Structures are given as structure tokens and as C-alpha cells.
Amino acid sequence: MINLISKHKCCKKVQPESPLPFTKLFLPRILTKGSPISIQIVFLLLTKSSFPEAFNPINNAFTTQPMEFSTYSFSTKKVLLRVDFNVPIDKVTFEILDDKRIKAALPTINHIINHNGIPILLSHFGRPKNGPENQFSLIHIVSRLEELIQKPIIFCKNLEEAERRCKDVCPGEVILLENVRFYPEETQGDLAFAERLASLGDCYVNDAFGSAHRAHASTTQIARHFPTDKMMGFLMAEELACANKILQNPQKPFTAIVGGAKVSDKVLIIENLLNIIIGGGMAFTFVYAQGGSVGSSLLEKDKVDVALSILHKAKEKGVNIHLPQDSIAASSFLEHAETSIVPTHSIPYNWMGLDIGPESIARFCDVVSKSKTILWNGPMGVFEWERFELGTKSLAFALAEATEKGSFTLVGGGDSASAIAKFKLSHRVSHVSTGGGALLELFEGKELPGIKALT
Ligand code: 3PG
């Protein structure tokens, strides 16, 4: 940690490379435009938890799903396997940028293959709006998947082709259907479409945790055609088991780290928390709410009341809220902007905080090191730019160290998962979830339709 902190001396002042293309109004817009900047959407409501009831369907899924994946007889069966191969790709070269979700589905795919079953893989890929479009084609993941499972894939461009191929497919073969969202019926949860998909196979396995919050044809409606022969795969079960460790009787002290750009309408209900560390863009709304001057940092004035009520409820419940007392402020939203370490409550006019400062790093890491259960959702700063990565990186290392000392650490949400992967620490935390929205909805106490459908 000392080394990481001393690196801050590199935050020397340099002139912006180009004139400011940036206005305070512009920042939130680029943040939502799929730029490399993190958006993370969480806020905490420390009211009476609705978990016990809301969580039951999910909890029950472990015991009441009709079939158990590991003991089911797959031999010679055509297995409709819903996976989440929605991986980030380069928009120009179509190169896969992170294959974590594909790798995470391998144990389930291989189990079916090894038990003489025939996987018929179903997945969505991106959000196509008007039918087939090359940038959203699953053809871009075929060669990577073939490498990983060491088998050729039979790729079916459309449902007609899949219907033909599935008729005489044999054990040892693997079918992948083109992006199910090329059919608008998928996201509409269309029953006839679900029936057509169902007719391709003999049983249904859902391993698409990342899509479990979607009530779509291939995640939810399809399951009704397999009243007994439906089950969750290894990944889905593992994700739920990990979430369960946090949701039910977490070992204490329990700390949640939240960050990213926005305080939003997502409500994360967590009981038993001792600490909440708040970093990233959302921290400025809290600092502003307490009377601080945050310059042109991200600020959601319409969320000031929400911030105040969270601070109030935390106090009432004896939860310690840790806000960054110092920040790395930049003169503009540019990777090489001039920077300075400033108190977060007095950021100079027109300057913006883009990372937490060294004192905050030291304090946050200290809290993490004393915690037994840690949930991390959302980066501390613009970690995609090296000069503003230190807060996120330091916390990531603190999480790895805590894990080595026996704490349970769960990293969730696309941005935190990318951050932990960037620092090559994914294998040093207890679990990195493949879910973004799905994981957040679980922590909101919502029932996930993809899981409910399996019960
Ligand atoms: C995700 O990446 O969040 C899942 O694959 C679900 O995708 P969606 O948000 O487009 O439904």
C-alpha cells in the first residue's frame, strides 16, 4: 500500500493536451454513452430489510427446482442451455475484450458433453433493435468458444437452420444458435417463440446468471415447456451461493464499498452492515449534501435529499459511512489534465475529482483490512486512465489481501469486474460475479424471473 500511495507523487502538474471539449453538462452524457468511463448505479437504503420474504424464491430454488444438474441424466439428450455470452468486443475488429463470461459457462457445457449430452447453446449478444446485424452476431465468439471447449461448433444462423440441424445432431456435437435477440419475440417474452425454441431440445438448463433479471423467451418463458426437466447450471448455482453468503448471515464486520458515477434509483438493501465506503462520482453528491464545495465534479443535485436521508439512516442504525476526505482533482476531464490533491469538501471552482486521494485510500484500505465480509460494487475513480486508477487499484489490492486473510469478498457489476481484471486480481478475491444488473436486483431483494422459472 505504501508503494501505491507514494506513486501519487507522479500526479505532477501537466498542461491539458487540447482545449477543453468538456463542460459540466457534458460529462454525465459521455458517462452514459458507453465510454470507457465507469458508470455504476447503486445506492443504499438502510431501511427495514424486505429480504426474508423477497429472497425466499431464490433461496428455495436450491431445494425446489425439479431437477439437480449434477445428477441429471444427460445421455443422448439435446440440452437447451441458456448462457450469457454477452461479452464486450472491439467494435471495429470484433475481437473479444474479456472472455470471462464464456469461460464461466465452461464447467456446465463440459459437464453436458462429458455426460454424452448435446449442448444447444442459446444466448443474446448486445441489444440489436432491428433484426440481424453483424456487430451483434454471435459468430464473433465462435472461434474463441471452439478453442475453449476444443471442439468444432455447429453455428446456426437462424431458427430454421437450427431446426434442421437439431433433427440429426449426435452426442459429441455442439450447436450454437445465432443471437436470440435477432428475433424481437425474445425480449417480448413471446410464448410462441419460446415454444419454438423449446421444441429444439429435450431439457432446459439456465446458466445465464447475467440475464436472470430478464423475463425473456429464452430465459424465462421457455422453462414452462419443461415442467420437470429444467434446472440451473453450475455457474448460476455458484453465483446464487455467493450472493447468499452476503445476503444471509454475513460474517462481521461487514463492509460494502460502492462507487461509480451515479447515485441512482437502484436500491440496495443490506442489513448487518457496519461500514459503507462511498467513492467514485457518487461521493460528491454526499459531500455536497453536507455543505462541501465540489467544483465541477459529478453532482446529482436531485439526489441530495436521498444522500441526506441515507446519512441520517446510517447514523440511526450505527452504520459508519466513509466518504473520501481527499480527492485527486483535475483541471479538466482529460487523461493528462493538470491535477492536484485537494480536500474533497473544497474542490476549487471548475476542477473535478477524478479519483480518491491518498488519505482516503489509507483509511478505506484500513476499514477493508478489518472486515470479514466485503461487497464491492463500483470503482473509486476513472480507473481506465492510469493517472486516476490508484484509488480503485489500492482498494482492489486491499480486497485481495483481506481474502488471503480469510475474509469473504464479492466483486459485482461490470465496472468493478473490469477493474479487478485490469489489476490482474480476479483470482485473488472470493468471487467476481458475471452479473451486473442481475446481481444488483438480487441485492435489491427482487425476484429474478430466470430463476423463478426454474422452480
Ligand atoms: C448484461 O450484460 O447485463 C446481461 O448480459 C444482460 O444484458 P441486457 O442488460 O442487455 O439485458
Ligand code: MG
Ligand atoms: Mg445489463
